[in-house]
Amino acid sequence: MANKKAIIIIAPVVLVLLIAIYVIKQVYTPYEGQEVKFNVRKGEAFSSVNHRLSKDHIVASARIFHYYSKLNGKMDQLKAGTYLIPTGANMSAVLTILTEGVPILTKVTIPEGKNMFEIGKILEEAGITSYADFVKACRSADMIKKIKVEDAPSVEGYLFPETYKFAPNSRASEVVSAMIGLFYKKTQELEMEETYLTAHEVVTLASIVEKETGAKWERPTIAGVYLNRLKLKMRLQADPTTIYGIWETYDGNLRSKHLTQKTPYNTYKMTGLPLGPIANPSLAAIKAVLTPEEHDYIYFVSKNDGTHVFSSSYKDHQKAVDFWQKNRANRQGKSWRDLKQ
Numbered sequence: 001m002a003n004k005k006a007i008i009i010i011a012p013v014v015l016v017l018l019i020a021i022y023v024i025k026q027v028y029t030p031y032e033g034q035e036v037k038f039n040v041r042k043g044e045a046f047s048s049v050n051h052r053l054s055k056d057h058i059v060a061s062a063r064i065f066h067y068y069s070k071l072n073g074k075m076d077q078l079k080a081g082t083y084l085i086p087t088g089a090n091m092s093a094v095l096t097i098l099t100e101g102v103p104i105l106t107k108v109t110i111p112e113g114k115n116m117f118e119i120g121k122i123l124e125e126a127g128i129t130s131y132a133d134f135v136k137a138c139r140s141a142d143m144i145k146k147i148k149v150e151d152a153p154s155v156e157g158y159l160f161p162e163t164y165k166f167a168p169n170s171r172a173s174e175v176v177s178a179m180i181g182l183f184y185k186k187t188q189e190l191e192m193e194e195t196y197l198t199a200h201e202v203v204t205l206a207s208i209v210e211k212e213t214g215a216k217w218e219r220p221t222i223a224g225v226y227l228n229r230l231k232l233k234m235r236l237q238a239d240p241t242t243i244y245g246i247w248e249t250y251d252g253n254l255r256s257k258h259l260t261q262k263t264p265y266n267t268y269k270m271t272g273l274p275l276g277p278i279a280n281p282s283l284a285a286i287k288a289v290l291t292p293e294e295h296d297y298i299y300f301v302s303k304n305d306g307t308h309v310f311s312s313s314y315k316d317h318q319k320a321v322d323f324w325q326k327n328r329a330n331r332q333g334k335s336w337r338d339l340k341q
Helices: 002-027 046-055 062-071 091-100 116-125 131-138 141-147 172-187 199-212 216-231 239-245 283-290 314-324
Strands: 036-040 081-085 106-109 163-166 299-302 308-311
Touching: 036 046, 046 062, 062 091, 081 091, 116 131, 131 172, 141 172, 163 172, 172 283, 199 216, 199 239, 199 283, 216 283, 216 299, 216 308, 299 314, 308 314
Parallel strands: none
Antiparallel strands: 036 081, 106 163, 299 308
């Protein structure tokens, strides 16, 4: 009778011990596959992540990973991003990686002179954030507050061109905020109101200068042309501003009808600067506006290779147009892409 009672008492204890051993074994069973990248999607539920981890044999048991994560209070602490899971990582290590680890970062280069729509496509192709989310964030009130320009339609002009490292599937607002932050870091030592222009007008004009030339050394000269035109109250008549005003419907061909279309960016139809920046200028373009070349040029025409001919009179300008634009031989086979910087 005593032996029977002992068995009744011992049996549950043994069962608990066996279960405990099994659980501990599962928790510390190492992942035996090859090193693998595992992505936690933005907003993804724990159950979905758990299912994929189990399906890919990264964790030995979905049920035990669930209980283990719950016991450690980490079910709601998974961080979106792509992580490297090494061979030999056990369940405990996997949980630590997904909740405390640093995601694999993607390097992306934003070239000088790209606008927010072009940048959005670059970021989407790199898997960092979606085009739609990025453009929406650029136009959001929260982001516009960061540039302190109350009537700005977006943060265009303040997305500093640079090489960045972002986690895949980053929040668009975080990406935009990082770019704006770098803009202010890079320009903090500049006297942005050295000219009679406001700081925002400097950025706006710098964006036009950036788009108008492929030759970096021409930036101060072109900045001088536009500043001369502004002082004379002449229209800027800049093709890049007109294109920006119709960007979302623009098919790549600037037609005469576009030059007569009224938009807040069509400098053929308005005097002064457009509503705001049309691209995101380099530091050099901003400096060119702050310290422009002093001259009496008010016209320039492309030589079809990224450089320009500058003129002080309309007569000389027309001669340059006839020679460089109306003469087919001077246009054929030339491209700004061949320009030696």
